[in-house]
Amino acid sequence: EVQLVESGGGLVQPEGSLRLSCAASGFTVSDKYMSWVRQPPGKGLEWVSVIYIGGHTYYADSVKGRFTISRDDSKNKLYLQMNSLRAEDTAVYYCVRGRFEESSFYFDYWGQGALVIVSS
Amino acid sequence: DIVMTQSPDSLAVSLGERAAINCKSSQSVVYSSNNKNYLAWYQQKPGQPPKLLIYWASTRESGVPDRFSGSGSGTDFTLTINSLQAEDVAVYYCQQYYNTPLTFGGGTKVEIK
Numbered sequence: 001e002v003q004l005v006e007s008g009g010g011l012v013q014p015e016g017s018l019r020l021s022c023a024a025s026g027f028t029v030s031d032k033y034m035s036w037v038r039q040p041p042g043k044g045l046e047w048v049s050v051i052y053i054g055g056h057t058y059y060a061d062s063v064k065g066r067f068t069i070s071r072d073d074s075k076n077k078l079y080l081q082m083n084s085l086r087a088e089d090t091a092v093y094y095c096v097r098g099r100f101e102e103s104s105f106y107f108d109y110w111g112q113g114a115l116v117i118v119s120s
Numbered sequence: 121d122i123v124m125t126q127s128p129d130s131l132a133v134s135l136g137e138r139a140a141i142n143c144k145s146s147q148s149v150v151y152s153s154n155n156k157n158y159l160a161w162y163q164q165k166p167g168q169p170p171k172l173l174i175y176w177a178s179t180r181e182s183g184v185p186d187r188f189s190g191s192g193s194g195t196d197f198t199l200t201i202n203s204l205q206a207e208d209v210a211v212y213y214c215q216q217y218y219n220t221p222l223t224f225g226g227g228t229k230v231e232i233k
Contacts, residue, residue, distance in 0.1 A: 110171070
């Protein structure tokens with residue numbers, strides 16, 4: 001059974017840092033396109049970042065230069081390092097598995113999410 | 121970036137009736153090389169993460185009831201829920217995966233009338 005469990009969320013001050021973790025089970029993270037998608041309270045979904053099977057990474061313009069996606073193949077985990085946090089980064093952050101087909105990917109499994117609140 | 125626009129923002133439908141949600145992309149999401157529409161639909165129930173319903177605009181994910189169907193091509197798409205059930209109350213999102221950044225529509229809230 002595929003499971004994704006996020007951890008590391010919490011309250012952080014503006015300009016602070018936080019690292020989210022996502023523990024995967026039922027599949028191998030390094031065999032999939034893994035993403036982070038966020039959802040501000042009461043609002044819609046925003047794709048944040050992806051790490052490809054080969055290790056290439058891509059980011060939304062809103063987080064480029066501040067967030068870093070990575071994975072630890074030995075632990076089967078995905079991470080999101082978030083620096084220089086802003087109030088507008090407040091959201092539930094979902095760890096999401098991508099299903100790769102025809103040169104692209106869509107999201108087939110989602111974690112329960114981790115809430116990040118940026119506030120002084 | 122491809123902008124995804126959903127309509128309506130919300131709709132109330134009687135149990136057993138049909139619900140239709142529209143999604144329009146700011147540019148075509150069809151690749152001419154394979155004639156596939158890079159469009160997915162997700163369902164998000166209150167307090168839960170989104171769940172994949174439809175991909176390639178009209179292919180139902182395994183385990184999704186057949187009352188859910190997707191249609192459309194190019195820039196205009198529709199998610200139809202036939203014979204609405206109480207458990208279908210949710211927010212529905214379309215999403216393009218034609219290119220990066222992957223983008224979502226703003227969501228459509230479906231309620232029972």
